[in-house]
Amino acid sequence: NAGVTQTPKFRVLKTGQSMTLLCAQDMNHEYMYWYRQDPGMGLRLIHYSVGEGTTAKGEVPDGYNVSRLKKQNFLLGLESAAPSQTSVYFCASSFKRGRTYEQYFGPGTRLTVT
Amino acid sequence: KNQVEQSPQSLIILEGKNCTLQCNYTVSPFSNLRWYKQDTGRGPVSLTIMTFSENTKSNGRYTATLDADTKQSSLHITASQLSDSASYICVVSAAHNTDKLIFGTGTRLQVFP
Numbered sequence: 001n002a003g004v005t006q007t008p009k010f011r012v013l014k015t016g017q018s019m020t021l022l023c024a025q026d027m028n029h030e031y032m033y034w035y036r037q038d039p040g041m042g043l044r045l046i047h048y049s050v051g052e053g054t055t056a057k058g059e060v061p062d063g064y065n066v067s068r069l070k071k072q073n074f075l076l077g078l079e080s081a082a083p084s085q086t087s088v089y090f091c092a093s094s095f096k097r098g099r100t101y102e103q104y105f106g107p108g109t110r111l112t113v114t
Numbered sequence: 115k116n117q118v119e120q121s122p123q124s125l126i127i128l129e130g131k132n133c134t135l136q137c138n139y140t141v142s143p144f145s146n147l148r149w150y151k152q153d154t155g156r157g158p159v160s161l162t163i164m165t166f167s168e169n170t171k172s173n174g175r176y177t178a179t180l181d182a183d184t185k186q187s188s189l190h191i192t193a194s195q196l197s198d199s200a201s202y203i204c205v206v207s208a209a210h211n212t213d214k215l216i217f218g219t220g221t222r223l224q225v226f227p
Contacts, residue, residue: 004157042118042203042217043158090157100146100165100207103215105157 001026004106006091012112013081021076021109023091031094031101032074033058034066036087037108043090049074081113116141118206118218126224131194135221137187137204145207149178149189152201152220161189161202191223199225 004025013019023032030051035043035058045058049068063085065077074093078085088110094103118139127133139147146165150158162171162178164187170179175192191198201220208214 040219042219043215044217045214092157100163102160102163105159107157108155 003027004091004093004104006089006106006109008109009107010110012114013078014114015082017081018077018079019081019111020078021089021091021111023074023076023093023106024072025074025091025093025104026072027093027095027104028071029093029095029104030071032068033092033094033103034064034074034076035090035092036060037090038087046076046089081111083113085111086113087111116206116208116216118204118216120202120204120218120221122221123219124222124224126226127194129194129196129225129227133191133194133223135189135191135202135204135223137189137218139185139187139204139206139216139218141185141206141208141216143208144182144185147178147180147187148205148207148215149176149187150203150205152203154200158203194223194225196225196227199223 007022033048034046047066049055052071055066067075091106092103094101121136148163149161152158164180166182177190180187203220204218206216
């Protein structure tokens with residue numbers, strides 16, 4: 001199993017450009033998440049999905065959109081990139097073990113917006 | 115406000131030595147606490163998950179403790195190895211929304227030979 005994969009690994013955008021980050025998981029997990037990690041801050045949840053065709057806002061959703069058309073894929077879109085969106089983006093997926101949701105993270109995408 | 119605070123921010127130790135990392139949280143109600151290891155340039159990987167009824171949990175040379183009364187946790191690393199160099203992140207889940215995680219900022223550990 002590849003687990004959780006993310007493409008691309010690195011990207012540089014100019015302000016105003018758009019892009020889509022792809023997350024894929026082969027563990028048949030229902031839940032998927034997008035986080036951003038910035039220096040000196042803990043990971044923050046952008047959007048999440050509890051199943052195919054459903055999405056919900058997290059802690060910092062502004063400037064991002066997501067789609068979950070297939071169970072194994074979760075896309076994160078930036079319609080008009082801003083320098084404040086320079087960050088490392090992590091995708092995660094989870095399943096329920098007892099009363100706990102075990103989250104598995106992808107390797108990350110480092111995005112720079114100039 | 116739900117918060118997770120970790121100390122120290124960074125730590126340098128010699129290979130073979132032990133160390134302990136601290137985590138204090140104000141998340142309420144509490145569901146579980148996790149410790150993740152994050153290597154540079156990689157995603158976090160789970161080390162342990164503890165519910166409120168668990169006081170200690172081990173994963174190889176890693177031992178986590180939890181005091182739900184004082185809202186404190188620690189991660190003890192025994193006989194450190196160079197490969198232990200990483201950031202260690204404490205994460206707490208709130209009981210009313212068991213999948214919402216509050217992340218600490220991490221402790222950066224460097225192990226030198």
